[in-house]
Amino acid sequence: MDMKNSSPRRTFFTQASAGVALLALAPGVRLVDLALARAQDEPASAAQRWGLLVDVDRCVSGCDACVSACNTEHGLGDSERPQTDAQWIRKVDLVDHNTGRQLSLPLMCQHCEEPPCVDVCPTGASFRRADGIVLVDKHTCIGCRYCMMACPYKARSFIHEDLTGQKTHAPRGKGAVESCTLCVHRVDRDESPACVEACTDAGREALVFGDINDRNDPLATQLAETTTRELRADLKLNTAVRYRGL
Amino acid sequence: MMKSAYFQSVSSSRGYWLISAIAGVITLAGLIGAEHMESAGHWVTGMSNQVVWGVPHVFAIFLIVAASGALNTASIASVFARDDYKPLARLSALLAIALLSGGLAVLVLDLGRPDRLIVAMTHYNFKSIFAWNIFLYIGFMFIVGIYLWMMFEPRMNRFTARVGTAAFIWRLVLTTGTGSIFGFLVAREAFDSAVMAPLFIVMSLSFGTALTLLIGMLIFWINGATMDPALAQKLRRLLGFFVIGVAYLVAVDHLTKLYVTGHHQLEQFILVDGGIYTLLFWGVQILLGTVVPAILLLLPRFCQRGYLIAAALLVVVGALTQVYVLIIGGQVFPLELFPGYSVTSTFYDGVIADYTPSLAELALGMGGMGLAVLVTLIGVRILPFVPVQMTGKNQD
């Protein structure tokens, strides 16, 4: 499955779905009790590429439902030292220099197809899973922070102190680097990421999660039908997170 | 351990133990600082998610870059067959190893998980320039070690030039590799520059020569001798040219950023309104670290030893400042993700980040320097590194 040589747009279309079509009711809500897309003992496969669409027109300034959902889901705390606290997802407010147009959008790891963080990591702790999710294997991360220097989106956080009260599904600890996992633990049981669910619950529906490679997936459909863009498209990283209305 | 006719090891003296004690205390303070950072976590440093590499990296990169430049004197002696540099050849090779050990120690002790050094040694990602650098550094130590052996062992002397050439090439690659650590950071404007590799090579020559002069003189003083004035003058001129060379490439670097890559805002920040960074750049890096030493080194009237020492010290101060402005200044300036928009967020997007180094990380960085001197002192005590007489007459 060589996605490197074709344009992103084409890749979205030419990849046939894994043969298991997920039944989607509304963005972010799935019928989970149908057969799992992937059995528990089956490895993630390159047939899928998980991605996100951020609809900037639907996102509002001041709402941080996605951010709180992420913090709760992964047990990200507040140490009262904001400069060193981890943030996997953050809200960014923008004002257009020329027109004064105001925008607000969430920013997180863009799950690049050509991730600079993975390229520079000396131990291979930063890696891209077969289904496109970029993760840190904290068992081999030595905490050199080279990946943080390399990430164009400032998507990564270093853990600056001892942590307690971690969640079972989100191990985290001092001395390693971490970033948005696209809620890999939820994706593996066929659920949407916590931020997507929270946005939908808040009635915004500004986030759409899905399989970029699956033609029938609502995410792929929207990507095919509307104009979306990558942040720092000039770097040609082919990100899995796309923005509409920017 | 063959005795050489012209070299001796440094004997025990009050000066030796005094300097060793000072270096030892500095190294110890560095270890304590590292232990504190390690057990409390990096929040006790000035580093944050905005400025991820701090003062330890400034010192580490300074030392690693200087290490390859320290070999310069040995290279001139054996690669370019200039016998007048021979008296310093052994010492310069030892310094190369010592400075590299100091730099690497700082780099390792700053890791979030220094206890996982074994992981770093057994898991390699060969796409990573960082991983390649680990090989370059280990290989450098190895080659310089062999090089020293060739110099020490009379029966091996005939290979000195050949091994010296290998070491010379290796160190060019090594400095290029160190510079490339930054070259790979495509998203960061500060490091997006074509002159990074040549800049690092000239920096290594300048930093390394300055440290060779300073630590060389220190060792001679401990040994109750002085450096051959003729040789000192040669190194002085050389250092003067290297300082000018660095200044030239720094100018090229900023001009490219201004007129070729168009990183105007970053340049505006560093050169005009970056507060402390602008001050450090113009005041310390350019004025104290470049202009003043260039005058002291190149004008004949400042040829006394005192001026030479002052100039070399200023070069070192300027060098550390240069690396500081490059690494820290390059990070505090925010990444530009949304051109044409002003940006605010809870994660310090769009603002100049704060960075104030803490005592612990300063101690760790200085500890690397201390370790380098300590390694040198131990080396010169157990093996004949220092020329018996540095008068320039009895060198045949």
Add this chain to the structure above:
Amino acid sequence: MIWGDLIERGCKWLSRAMRVVVMTIALSLGTSVIEAYAEVSQPVFPSARGEQCVEPVDIMRRDHFEFLKHQRDKTVREGIRTPRHSLAGCIDCHADKDAQGRFVPVNAKGQFCQSCHVYAAVKIDCFSCHAARPSERVSQSP
């Protein structure tokens, strides 16, 4: 000249080797003395829930970390989340409850992981990152 040199070097090597040998003997003597005098009691820990472990006990005692490590790479790298050899699975069965019915971390004093690791003098590096208690998802059955 060369011979003298060689002999001198040989002597040095010999004395160094001797030192190593002497040190080793002293150390092992020391350890056996300690072993003889200090009666280290067998670790005691709360019994686990459930009928039996995922592998025979003697195999688990020796190789549990191999299983865990294998599983950890499969889970992190490939997303294979079978419960059998997962750390979370161990904790679900082996975490004890206190008098108030709350789970006690498995790395607390006297608990399953800790008691054995203290006995064997092996540092556990899992729980600076991993939760040492079952997650809320686990049924609260005894």
